[in-house]
Amino acid sequence: MRELMPFLALFKRHWGWMAIGLSLSLLTLVMAIGLLSLSGWFISAAAFAGLTVATAQAFNYMVPAGGVRGLSIGRTAARYGERLATHNATFKLLTELRLWLWKKLVPMSEQQLSGYKQSDLLNRLVADIDTLDHIYLRLITPMLTSLVTILLLFGFLSLFDTTAALALSGLLLALWLLLPPLFYQLGKKAGRQQVQAKRELRATSVALVSHAAEARVFGYQDDLQQAFFVADEKLRRSQKSLNRTSGLSVAGVVLMQAVAIVLVAYLAGPMVEQGAYSGAVMALLLFATLASFEAIAPVAAAFQYLSASQLAANRVNEVVANPTTQTFGEQSIDAQASLQFSQVSFAYPGQSKSVLQKLSFTLEPGKKLGLFGPSGVGKSTVLALVNRQWHAAGGTITLGGQALEAIEESKLRQHLVTVSQRVHVFNGTLRENLAIAGDFDETQLVDVLNKVGLGELVDDAQGLEQWLGEGGRSLSGGEKRRLQIARALLREAPLWLLDEPTEGLDAKTEAQILELLTNLPQNPATLWVTHNPDHKRFFDGIIELS
Numbered sequence: 001m002r003e004l005m006p007f008l009a010l011f012k013r014h015w016g017w018m019a020i021g022l023s024l025s026l027l028t029l030v031m032a033i034g035l036l037s038l039s040g041w042f043i044s045a046a047a048f049a050g051l052t053v054a055t056a057q058a059f060n061y062m063v064p065a066g067g068v069r070g071l072s073i074g075r076t077a078a079r080y081g082e083r084l085a086t087h088n089a090t091f092k093l094l095t096e097l098r099l100w101l102w103k104k105l106v107p108m109s110e111q112q113l114s115g116y117k118q119s120d121l122l123n124r125l126v127a128d129i130d131t132l133d134h135i136y137l138r139l140i141t142p143m144l145t146s147l148v149t150i151l152l153l154f155g156f157l158s159l160f161d162t163t164a165a166l167a168l169s170g171l172l173l174a175l176w177l178l179l180p181p182l183f184y185q186l187g188k189k190a191g192r193q194q195v196q197a198k199r200e201l202r203a204t205s206v207a208l209v210s211h212a213a214e215a216r217v218f219g220y221q222d223d224l225q226q227a228f229f230v231a232d233e234k235l236r237r238s239q240k241s242l243n244r245t246s247g248l249s250v251a252g253v254v255l256m257q258a259v260a261i262v263l264v265a266y267l268a269g270p271m272v273e274q275g276a277y278s279g280a281v282m283a284l285l286l287f288a289t290l291a292s293f294e295a296i297a298p299v300a301a302a303f304q305y306l307s308a309s310q311l312a313a314n315r316v317n318e319v320v321a322n323p324t325t326q327t328f329g330e331q332s333i334d335a336q337a338s339l340q341f342s343q344v345s346f347a348y349p350g351q352s353k354s355v356l357q358k359l360s361f362t363l364e365p366g367k368k369l370g371l372f373g374p375s376g377v378g379k380s381t382v383l384a385l386v387n388r389q390w391h392a393a394g395g396t397i398t399l400g401g402q403a404l405e406a407i408e409e410s411k412l413r414q415h416l417v418t419v420s421q422r423v424h425v426f427n428g429t430l431r432e433n434l435a436i437a438g439d440f441d442e443t444q445l446v447d448v449l450n451k452v453g454l455g456e457l458v459d460d461a462q463g464l465e466q467w468l469g470e471g472g473r474s475l476s477g478g479e480k481r482r483l484q485i486a487r488a489l490l491r492e493a494p495l496w497l498l499d500e501p502t503e504g505l506d507a508k509t510e511a512q513i514l515e516l517l518t519n520l521p522q523n524p525a526t527l528w529v530t531h532n533p534d535h536k537r538f539f540d541g542i543i544e545l546s
């Protein structure tokens with residue numbers, strides 16, 4: 001259970017909604033038991049009263065009938081409120097958990113996340129976090145409400161028959177204690193298999209979609225599909241097994257309910273014969289017994305899913321407690337900071353050959369350095385080191401005289417921007433795609449779009465609100481790069497990292513982008529990776545990697 005502790009701590013922030021949901025859930029149960037007990041008593045008492053004219057006339061139908069009506073309306077209202085409150089609490093918990101994990105993932109570099117497939121991280125963020133919401137809805141709520149209901153039931157029934165009250169509450173309490181470990185064991189294997197199968201299904205479906213084109217061209221579509229079907233079958237098998245356990249829990253609870261009814265009837269029968277209470281009270285006891293099992297039914301189901309929640313918690317904790325997580329310092333950087341590599345060496349994990357060996361250079365504020373060299377020599381790796389995607393194994397990288405690791409994360413991000421060949425257009429509007437650079441008003445956004453030659457995008461009827469991402473207006477390669485430059489311009493970062501920003505563009509677009517990048521208004525320091533010898537004229541210095 002220790003693995004669940006960090007998540008229970010996060011739950012605290014929403015205790016208000018959780019408590020409302022719990023209270024309404026308890027109220028619903030109490031009203032359900034009250035409704036059935038009162039109805040049982042009322043029908044039997046009315047039948048007994050009808051045996052003679054005198055008793056029939058003296059019987060007060062109005063008050064119990066009003067009670068039945070009140071309880072049934074109250075129960076429906078409480079159930080509705082309970083659903084609203086517990087679902088609201090669950091969604092709040094999900095948001096809390098997902099944001100918490102997202103915030104932990106974002107600062108991690110590629111190095112720290114290497115070893116995880118993207119689909120696996122996605123799965124941890126989505127499916128595993130979903131599984132964790134069972135803790136509140138399926139575990140905490142039924143366990144607490146059923147326990148309180150048993151205690152209340154004991155108090156209520158002892159008003160009529162202490163022995164029957166003790167017997168029924170004792171039986172319910174024994175079930176409350178025994179069902180969880182029993183169903184935890186029964187659901188353990190299938191619960192874990194389900195988490196595993198969900199992971200595989202997501203990985204194979206992501207592969208199926210993202211590799212679709214290559215798979216078709218090279219004829220391995222069937223293999224991918226087969227892997228997907230195997231994972232799907234695994235998931236179905238685990239669900240079937242869990243459903244069987246659920247069915248077993250329902251059958252078990254119904255059986256115990258029958259046992260309880262026989263037991264209470266056995267104890268109450270002689271009491272009625274002895275005249276300790278009426279037959280109508282016996283009906284009340286029997287109907288209360290019948291209804292009380294509504295409290296115990298979810299307890300068995302709850303623990304069947306615990307192992308899945310535990311495994312999900314372990315998987316989430318594993319990423320968060322990544323042993324390679326590097327913490328960064330708190331230093332800020334001066335806008336006029338120079339970037340310096342001194343004897344920097346680097347090799348990718350698991351590779352014996354170094355990509356960089358003792359690389360040294362200095363990039364002064366406002367200067368442009370061109371980074372040349374054959375393909376695969378390590379040019380992009382240099383940019384990745386400045387971006388802290390990876391960390392140098394030897395030597396030092398400093399910015400404004402401070403070690404790169406000592407600089408606070410947000411300060412570093414404010415200081416530099418990267419313009420690469422691949423631009424991500426988010427599934428959102430033009431405004432949202434620019435707004436990742438910060439908070440800007442309409443004039444500033446239109447102004448920057450004009451600067452990068454994308455002014456005509458705003459002429460669209462929807463202007464900045466036009467949809468750009470998936471399913472939106474498709475941008476050409478050159479337009480996407482200009483969008484990226486617009487984002488970078490908005491940031492006013494003093495250090496720009498350019499990774500072949502004009503690669504693959506036609507001559508006209510290339511000329512436009514070059515014009516833009518070589519005449520940036522704030523004249524940032526620029527480290528520019530390129531293969532094109534014509535670009536040499538733009539640079540104050542050249543680094544040739546070999």
Ligand SMILES: Nc1ncnc2c1ncn2[C@@H]1O[C@H](COP(=O)(O)OP(=O)(O)OP(=O)(O)O)[C@@H](O)[C@H]1O
Pocket residue numbers: 348349355373374375376377378379380381382
């Ligand atoms: N994540 C990674 N894991 C392992 N090796 C990597 C990784 N990224 C790059 N490499 C390897 O490191 C070397 C340098 O790669 P890098 O991308 O820096 O080269 P580059 O000079 O930018 O190449 P290009 O001009 O083709 O873009 C290559 O041999 C590449 O295969």
